[in-house]
Amino acid sequence: MNNVLIPPEVSVYIGVLVQWGFLMAFLYSLTTSINNPTKQAVWLSLVMAISYCFSFFIDIYDITYIELFCYDVATLFFIFFLRYYLPEKRMSTYLLFGLSINSLLFLAMHIDVFVRGNYTPWWFWSLYTVVINMMDIIMVSIFFVKKDFLMLVHATDKLVNGVMRLKQSG
Secondary structure, three states: OEEEEEEHHHHHHHHHHHHHHHHHHHHHHHHHHHOOOOOHHHHHHHHHHHHHHHHOOOOOOOOOOHHHHHHHHHHHHHHHHHHHHHOOHHHHHHHHHHHHHHHHHHHHHHHHHOOOOOOOOOHHHHHHHHHHHHHHHHHHHHHHHOOOOOHHHHHHHHHHHHHHHHHHHH
């Protein structure tokens, strides 16, 4: 498994880098919003920093994919809750997208390894490794870039408007 996936020793460092990224995103959001009445980025980055900092207490060698799935689903619920009260759309859309992809990949890996009993590396394991890390980078970067760089908000708005038009005409 070590020849396909990132070894646990390396994934610890990647995890620490992502945790540091969310902590820096929180501090950056906090300092840029001191004289600004909108605090949406502060709250969203705080939720992400707390969520990812909980992994300090997780032993990387004993964690299961289903536990990682549960952590991401819990964080998704907090983001949905905050989205209801905060009018910010761009950052929460990117966070919901990244956490949804991560949680689906964790669930798929759980099914592959623990339910199906597959311990032979295949292309999905490599996809999992790349996409999980990409989603983490995207979620961290939205706090600094503050632009719809993947056009997720644009696509979501088009999809919602299309569904609403279908509903009204049907």
